[in-house]
Amino acid sequence: MSSANVWVLLGLGIAGIILMSRRFKKAIKEDFGAFIERLQLLPPPQPAPPKAPHPLTGLSFAVGDIFDICGYVTGFGSSVWASTHEAATQTSPVVSALVEGGAVCVGKTVVDEMAYSISGENKHFDTPTNPLAPSRMPGGSSSGSAVAVAAGLVDFSLGTDTAGGVRIPGAFCGILGFRPSHGVVSGMGIVPVSPSLDAVGWFAKDPSILRRVGHVLLQVPYAESRRPRSVVIADDSFELVKTSADQITQVVVRSTEKLYGRQVIRHINLGEYLLSNVPSLKRFQNKNTGSGESKISSLKAFSEAMLFLQRNEFKNNHLEWIDSHKADVSPTILSDVYGTSDATDECLALCQSIRNEARNAFTALLKDDGILVIPTAPGPPPKLGSKEITCGDYRSRCFSLLAIAGMSGCCQVTVPIGSHEKCPLAVSFVARHGGDRFLLDTVHTMYASLQEQASTAEKCKPSTxxxxxxxxxxxxxxxxxxxxxxxxxxxxxxxxxxxxxxxxxxxxxxxxxxxxxxxxxxxxxxxxxxxxxxxxxxxxxxxxxxxxxxxxxxxxxxxxxxxxxxxxxxxxxxxxxxxxxxxxxxxxx
Structure with missing residues (x-):
């Protein structure tokens, strides 16, 4: 072969590589890096009239790569985990219920490594792009599921929430994210993180779809929705937000006044309420404050108890695998696994007491028709690659908010309400454990009013x-x-x-x-x-x-x-x- 021909072939090869690279980047950009794997699970045929069609007919959804799907390896946010595990032999009952309900499953989405982060950044896969704020983090652990919905690639999606895995990406991506009451949705066929905290959650842009999915997964019949008789604003929780706290509360207050009247609005110092009604929390607070140190706040103590449980249960579930693959596990996970001492039976019992007492305390506070209002996150999504989300102050404020539902087992929904400096803003509504349908109905009723008030608030903001x-x-x-x-x-x-x-x-x-x-x-x-x-x-x-x-x-x-x-x-x-x-x-x- 002549040298001229060699150069021609070499040139064609390089051109082909460049072309394929551009096509690959375009494909990644089109799905915002949300998907790990595309697949298709089709629903059964529609029942013949006069029977009603399947409740989720016409909807598509995706699932985080933590849910088992028969014939596919569950990757758990790690390419190394995927390479060391076999394909699932059964599909998670949650996924099956949605398919049988008429929805089409179209793929598996990115989750944070071992579902153990709230940033959405993952060294094993490209970080999914936040469609509303491309230079910002999408949030985790269910990052890909949130991005798939925010980008309009699916109608809804599934994720898991241990210490914020659905609520944070929902807030960061400007969509609805629902964490149900602990234990009301089956966790079978899902890789566990911390079983006493894990909850299956789901995302949607449309509150009607969020509610339809809820009715299928919660197995509750359609019924007339109830009006909230109390909307309780946790004032001290908004002190953890450094920007836009007033904007968020005003949107909620004005929407509530318009729909239900001012008389339903109440204010509370949640930290003081928990300290008075959760006796074990005070013991934990004292136990975790060293000699000569100032006492940690009750909300922070609440979050420390949650993180204590999460670390301990995560270690129990996955320490053996991590021991064998240390070089392939992120430093953050290794630090939590090896940098903390094993939990004592006394500490574990104390944390479990806090959980049980907190559930009773929130039931007494909210009853059957009360809504607690808190921020979802301490601020807008941090910039990609920044250290903000790992710094002590940010994490402390963030988990102090996330622990409220995490430790009590209450249901929580994050709702988008406009933006601040071109970044999504969100607020969360919490209902007592078991109040899932009431919470979904309330969001469905309030959503349009909240968006209207958010739009008005943004127009009124001064441009300095x-x-x-x-x-x-x-x-x-x-x-x-x-x-x-x-x-x-x-x-x-x-x-x-x-x-x-x-x-x-x-x-x-x-x-x-x-x-x-x-x-x-x-x-x-x-x-x-x-x-x-x-x-x-x-x-x-x-x-x-x-x-x-x-x-x-x-x-x-x-x-x-x-x-x-x-x-x-x-x-x-x-x-x-x-x-x-x-x-x-x-x-x-």
């Missing part, structure tokens, strides 16, 4: 110059990122400088400009920018890495070593920092 400046700064930063990727370093520096002028307290802008300065060999400027970034954000790993590089190039080896070591404190598995430390050690030998 400060917000405009921040938006312009972000635009300038993104232009800088594009220039940087195109290796146009001076142009990138110009855009980052513009962003800094508009918003001078953003550490990322300085750190990004430092990266461009490094490419140009301007090490002093890079070091100065990184120092400013670190002054603004002491956990900015990239700033430490870039300052370490600049100082190494300037010959400040000791200071450089300190920066790389501090980066390792923040990210123990950071490969760049590890290599740099080993390289610098050789200079001192």
């Amino acid at each position: 110059n400060a917000i405009s400046q921040e938006e312009n700064a972000e635009i300038a930063k993104e232009k800088g990122n594009i220039a940087y990727k195109e290796k146009q370093w001076p142009k990138a520096i110009s855009f980052y400088s513009e962003a800094i002028k508009l918003s001078g307290k953003n550490a990322t802008y300085y750190s990004n400009r430092a990266a461009a300065y490094l490419e140009l060999g301007s090490f002093l400027q890079a070091e100065a920018d990184c120092s400013t970034a670190i002054g603004l954000d002491k956990k900015n790993v990239k700033a430490y890495l870039r300052r370490g590089t600049a100082r190494e190039m300037l010959g400040y080896y000791k200071e450089s070593m300190e920066d790389f070591r501090y980066a390792l404190v923040l990210e123990p598995t950071n490969r760049t920092a590890n290599l740099a430390v080993n390289r610098l050690k050789k200079l001192f030998q």
